[in-house]
Amino acid sequence: MVLARALLVVVALLAQPLGSRSGDAGAGDLHPVVLVPGYGSNQLEAMMTAAYEPPAPACAGAADHRWFPLWPNHAAMRDASQVPCFADQMSLVYDAGADDYRDADGVATRTPFFGSARALIGWDRLVPRLEGMGYRDGETLYAAPYDFRYAVAPPGHPSAVGDRYFRDLGRLIQASRLNQGRPAIVVAHSFGCALTYQLLLSRPLAWRRRYVKRVVLLGPALGGFAAGMYALSAGMDYGLPNVTRPTMLRLARSQQSALWRLPTPLVFGDRPLAVTRTATYSARNMSGFLEAIGFAEGVRPYLTRVLPMWEALPAPMVPVTSVIGFGVRTPETYVFGTDGLEGEAEVLYGDGDGDINMVSLAAVERWSEVEGQVFKVVRLPGVHHDGFFSTDFAVKSIIAEISEAGESLEHIGVVSCQQKCSD
Template structure:
């Protein structure tokens, strides 16, 4: 396909323990990371005499979106050809972070023989553990966590943090995460979002006896098995609503592609590559 690692294709590792800041928030980790990211884009653009195509998957989608937003608009116009967000975790949030915080991370930290519950204290020490909670403006008052004593909606997240035994997370959640839940500033570059649909995706967590040390019973909705459909639709609506982004935004749904499989299953990856190659041809 013409891509060669280290030549015209580069990886940009990031520290997933930290949540990428929205503009106006300080972050020593991401200030350094975004500076190096800019330098890489500039060097690659100069070398190949064309703008860069940037792609991020899952949490990486959130990182690259915030990177682009953090740059001056004139810089974006000069160096960015297209931004691809594949199964991204974005401002509207999703249920996975709630489950991970309450009962321990599942399929995130690869520690042999460790249980989700044994990893919970370490997970809660990461800033990212309180990022991407369901946004009240999107999830509304419908219960997202159900117990026999009380139901919790996206409006009750601070109470939920206390209930699961993580009161220490309330202040940083209020200080750094609440603002990002309603932050939908368009990146103002050509943007394509590619998401899987048609998979059972947790929509509600049931801890009937209120014991958050036990695995939750799951009530399912639709999407890619991780990020909820309502989140994708809310982000798409916001991008189409903003005049500067509306004419350079595309949303693609890949039936039966899972959150990870969209980049690992050959048939789904071909669909993603089709869009990238099309953007690359347009820039030639």
């Protein structure tokens, strides 16, 4: 019943024209909360069509044409024979002629439960706390899952999946029309922060101020991170057993979102990120790095579809709280030996949250200097990038920020959870 109600709300939001409202029943005094998950917290389902040519007979779902879980993929985690199937079905295709990304031939995908907190993976400690405050799934509490393999593109470049998600996310944020016109509190994590930020920039200022009460960014990586380079060099195994290097590279490099992880020149400047015996690569020569790792086909989409979106970090001009972890060893520079970029690397560490470098986490703090931009940062000592929903005092801190967002926030400041969240 909860899921059905959430889906009905989403349908109503998508159908209503801008600016309309429907009653205030059940809204209480709460501002609606919209949860935008990070990369791995989204579910993804797939179905094989008649055009699909499986790479192996064992490929699940290739014959019955039914929807099945693509991510998380427990079948591939239990059975190594399913790994080639997973890689084949999970990989995207960049169509250079169309200048856009799409699923592989014969593969259809979808993100289930849009609008409902049931869609989220790993948020099961935060959601019950919100429900204990009076929030109700599909009434005042919504989730906006997405296909994490995709991203969006700058003006002039098509992005069918990304544009559709922005349309749906924007409509979901307008849930204030079902809650006495109250603007929404948007809580985003990790890659969801980048998507939320770009959505805000794509909307008129009047829209942002009308529909957004505050944005709470958890572990924002708006400048990329060093480990994003290593993933393109070494590949990704998604925690699956016995994944070959070519398969890991395909999984990493075929996804549009992989290029969004790369450190940006604006934030990282000339810092050495990948070092070989003959070359040093920084965010300023990322094209050279992509060519050196044998991913020359990634240069064009990086230069035309990714870099233009991160050449500046203008303030979104809605109240923002940035919640970050710090004091966790975080990969900062990869030093490669005799095998070059194809070999193992010695990792040099710096400060951050274990995944995201501190220079990227702190990039949004420049907004505190922008006139009219309300900004606050909460720093959580020792909290890993994946620990916002599993560390008790981090969950308490998030709840506190959501509670505070229902009130006016007129100050700019830095809060250490050592003082605020230890009780």
